[in-house]
Structures are given as structure tokens and as C-alpha cells.
Amino acid sequence: MPRSKNTDTAATIKDVAKESGFSATTVSIVLNNAPLARYIPPKTKAQIEKAAKRLGYRPNIFARSLRSKRTHTVGVMVFDMTDPYCTLILRGIENALYQESYLPILTDVQNERSRFERYLEMLLGRQVEGLIVIANWLYTDINLLSDLQKTKTSTVMIGREVGAGTFSSVIVDNEAGGALAYEHLYSLGHRDIAVLRGPKTLSDSDPRWQGVRKFAQSKKIEIDPRLVLDLPDSREPMSCFENGYKLVTELLKRKRTFSAILAFDDLSALGSLRALAKAGIRVPEDCSVVGFDDIPTASVCTPLLTTVRQPMEPMGSQAVHILLEAMQAMQETKAFAPVHRRLAPELVVRESSGRVG
């Protein structure tokens, strides 16, 4: 009755073989339920399984991956983990992968090219079977894309539609969102709406503005260009807050009249809130404010922020599902045409918007 085991090191397949009295081959076949397992009598299977359990056998994934070339991991690259916009997307990714027994390896690029390169190397070195990139960074760097394109790893981008021929993507429908926000304010009776447009280099900026413009056009509304302000470019994640504050403060000084602010995102909306408070303007009684994103802060600030929500968790899980399909295709060496998903945003009415007074 072989019993003593080296307790210091994990049990291997050979230990299970010895313990059960069968060969390593048979153990492998049984435990993996391989095709050949058909021919193995239930009794043998039971014995092997019992032995494996008794020893607490856990296959060594390095040996396994070395042989099978499969790793059951996917790489996830975030450009800035501290961006509140990320965490819920990560949640969505995480949950979807968890169900499929895939392990995400998460890397935080911190908006640095060198980190991007090094982490990409690391992930490829670990033979991730796929890649999800959360592109919440503030500048387009075409070189990063080419790095990515050289990879033959299936890739899905979240938050950006770039290299559309190569990568799949999941983004929010920014145009619809812009229209949603404007429509909300318009339907509350607002006619003098200040618009804070996003930084030029950010790909979300233009479509949101187009949404606003098209809605205005359809209603034959004239947008006063003096009420349209531009947030400057910056790599600082908090810059939109600062700049939202500054732009609204200046606008106030110029004595332009407006009864509402349509901000580019929640951060600039928060900056607006601050500027209005400093000027003694009540929200929403004297002025309404609408944000975009629905970051966690939007539901704990005072007043609670009305905003256009990006469906972050669905974006994450959709990305995973696309990726899994692409990986599947890759596995079977079939072609896979990149898919581009555009999810609908949702208006969340809270306290910062109200009827024009």
C-alpha cells in the first residue's frame, strides 16, 4: 500500500499512476476524458479518480501548456487603471472570462509607450490566446497599433475603433449619446445650452458633438457658437475636471447667458458644477448640467449628476465574447472578419438637470 509521499512537492501524474496502479498514460487519458477514454472501463476510471483526489493531484499547467500550446489565458491591457471609467469594464471582462474558465492577465500601461511595449512582450511571451485593449488613452499613437498588428494574436479594442481592418472593437454609440443628452435638456425647455466639447485628439469627442449638431439640426435649433467651448488636449487624466472648471468660470465672466451645460464627460461636468457653485449659481434651479459616462462619482456627488451612461459591463463582456469567437476561429485556422459593435448609451436622469426656471 504505497502511502508515503513527498509532502513537500506537488503530486505529479506519475504519483497518481503509482498510487492507482496504472500507467501515466492511462491516468492522463482518464483525467482529461480524452477520446480514448471510451475504451476504459468505469472501474479503472473510478480507481484513478480516487487516487488523484487522494493525492490532491493538480496537473502542472506549465508542462501541459508546453505540450498542448494552449494556455487558457487572455491578456488585458488598460491604458490607465485609475481612470474610473475602467473598473466596470474590467468587471464585465472578468465575469465573462470567469465563466469560460479563462484567466485574464491584466496590465496597466499607465499611458507610457515603454510600458506598452514591455507588457505586450510579456503577454505574448506568456502565449496569451487573445488580447483585449481598453483604449482609454488620450492620444493616438499609430505605432502602438503597428506593434499590435504584427502580433497574430486575436485582438479586441474597447473604446476605440482603430485599425478597423485588423481589430474587432466595442464602443459606445457616442453620436446617439450626444443626441440623448441634448434632447434631454431641450425637452426640459432649455434653449441656451452651453456645450463643452471634448479634446480634439480624443476619438469620442467628434461623434458626441455630431450627435448634438444633428439633433439640433433636426429640430431646427440654432446653436450659439459662443456657447460652444473646447476642452484642451492633455494627457493628465484629471485635466477634464480642471478645464471644465476653467471654461465655465470664464464663460460666466463673459456674462453669456445659458441655462444648461452639456459637458463632454462626467469629469468636465463635475468641474462645471464646481464653477457654478463658486459663482453662487444653484443646480439645477438656475442651471442644469449633464455629463457623459456615468462614472461612480456621478452617483455620490452633490447634486447627483444627470448623465449619459456608457454600458461598461456589457462592453467588457461583449469584447470577451467577440474575442472567444475569434480565438475559436484561429484555433480552427479559419478566417475571422473583425466585428465592430456599437452599444447604445442610456440617459440617467438624476438631480443636476431640471426644467428651465
Added chain:
Amino acid sequence: MPRSKNTDTAATIKDVAKESGFSATTVSIVLNNAPLARYIPPKTKAQIEKAAKRLGYRPNIFARSLRSKRTHTVGVMVFDMTDPYCTLILRGIENALYQESYLPILTDVQNERSRFERYLEMLLGRQVEGLIVIANWLYTDINLLSDLQKTKTSTVMIGREVGAGTFSSVIVDNEAGGALAYEHLYSLGHRDIAVLRGPKTLSDSDPRWQGVRKFAQSKKIEIDPRLVLDLPDSREPMSCFENGYKLVTELLKRKRTFSAILAFDDLSALGSLRALAKAGIRVPEDCSVVGFDDIPTASVCTPLLTTVRQPMEPMGSQAVHILLEAMQAMQETKAFAPVHRRLAPELVVRESSGRVG
């Protein structure tokens, strides 16, 4: 001149051997700068390195780990990734590991026991060389600890001091923080200070309160027990916001007079801000509010929140350094006594606190 290469699959050490004209052994020795590399002439080294680069050779980490038993990865378990308190700690961890060329494998337990168990299995299966646990969860589950203790993997806990005999830990000095907050309000002239104590099951709650109490004692201040409120237990991450709001609203109804609120954390401070705003009480003119943590929201809400900052990034990096030492000791099969670090908090004075009016 051997040139054609199977472009479909990654180059192996044998390919480099063939390309350079040396044996796989020599290639391995050179590329790893192993002890024997001393004897190898620079010319050989150069040739091999050039060949490696030419082929884009990247060692297969599965083969490597299989042999060497080293993985250069550490597992990181977070109990709730969406908790804003986490991300900066993760930054600290990430940066410290990056410098040492370790890769973190991050898992989000989502406060679920089953996920904890499964992820722990996964991480151990991947032979992480160490484990960092960010214990920002709201309930003590002693069983989790025993799961962890069974592991012989070096472990550092952040945010909690439990199983002190087994695990190292890094926490903020909550007592000092409580005192800091109270002292700040006291020095601004406040004498009627409402205190929102944390949920009973949360390990941070008591020491913060002790800090307050001891400071009051030292100044011979009598704390009015009717101004001391308790946040109820809850597993909901946002509960402190809701409950802070409720407690302050009720306190206001009872017509207790107070000129300041010392909240358990930033979320309950935010809830307080909201309650005060609804009641038409201005902050800080009519009432001061101090939080704890310094979550990102604290610097974008209106008014900006005065708070006691936890040094999140240092906490993360300290944890890494402790872990690295523990791993080193483990490697050399030396004993390693758990170390317990308690970092000093820092008062951040912003806009929500002012002289008693």
C-alpha cells in the same frame, strides 16, 4: 547561410543554435548569462545574440518554468476592484513589481467566497511565487484565512492585520488618522463634533474611533455620546454613502447642534455633504466635514473634501518589498518572520472644513 524559418511558429533555442552555428547549450548559457558564460569568448556571445535577435527569439516561459520552478509572477487578490480605494494600491503594487520584472496576476474576488477559492486555486496552479491580498472586504471570514494558511506561498495582506503569526501586513495607522481628523476640527475651533463611526465588523472602525477618543481624552474634551453615530454593517460597497446620508439627516431632524462632522470614510462624508445640502446647510460656513481615505472623488466633488489620506501607493509598494524579501528567504529556505508595517496617514485640507463660524 541558413535563412528560411518556419514563420508560423516562434523561434526556439534550437533555431538559434542552428542559425548561430553553436549548440543549444551554449546558446542557453550565453542568453541567460549563466555562470559558465565567463568562459565563452565575446565573439561567440555576439554571434549568438545576433542570431537570437535576428530570429526574434523569445524563450518559452512554460519550458523554462517547468524546468526551473520559477515563474516570476505574483498573485494579487482584490476583494472588490470597483472600490475606488483599490486602484491606487494596485498602482503601487504594479510599479514596484514592474521594476523587479515580476508580473502580477490580478484577480477580483468580488466579495464571493467561491471566487476566492477558485482564484486561489488558479493562482497556486500557476505557481505564483507570492501572494498579495488587498483585504478591503466588509466581513471577516476566518475560513478564507485557513485556506490561505494551508498555502506555503509567502503572503502579504494589505488593509488588515489578521493571522499576524502567518501573514505579513501593511495597513494605515488608523488610530493616528482618527486623531488627526479630530485634532484638525478641534484646532479650527469646533467643539460640537458629530462622529460617524464605521461598521462594527470592519477592522478599521475601532482603531479610528480609539484615535478620536484618546485625542479627546488628552485634551480633556467630553464627547457628547448623542453625537456619536454608527454606520451599520453591509456588504454593499456603496452602503456608507447611503447610510452616512441617512444618519446625518436623522441627526438634523433631532435638532442636535453640531458644527462639524467627522466621518468614518470619504463615502460617508459624501453622504453627509448631501444631507447637509438638502437641509440648506452650507459647507464649510455652517458645518465642516472631514472624511477618511482620500478616494479620487474627494478631489472632484463640491466642495472639495478635507480628508485623511491613506498612502495607497506606498502601501502597495511596501507590500511588494516585504513580499520580495519573504520570497527571497523562501528561496534560500530560510525562516522569515512576518513583518507588520503601519503607515502614517496624512491630513489633506481642502474646502469642506473651516473655522467654526
Added chain:
DNA sequence: TCCCGAAGTTCGATTTAAATG
């Protein structure tokens, strides 16, 4: 055990081909 390099074994699991009755 100086200097240089290579053949062969090992890690743990999978898989192919083949050996039993």
C-alpha cells in the same frame, strides 16, 4: 577543474504507436 563547447538528462503532461489478451 584553465578554457570552450556539446551530448544527454530532466521537468510533467500529452499523444502516437504499439503491445497485450
Added chain:
DNA sequence: GCATTTAAATCGAACTTCGGG
């Protein structure tokens, strides 16, 4: 040929040992 089992080759790198200058 069939059901049942297994020895041996394989994955890629690292390490031990060995053989000539």
C-alpha cells in the same frame, strides 16, 4: 479486429557531465 493498456516520443529550456584544446 476489438477492448484495454502502455512504452516511448515530444514540447523547449536548463543543468550536469563530459571530452578535447
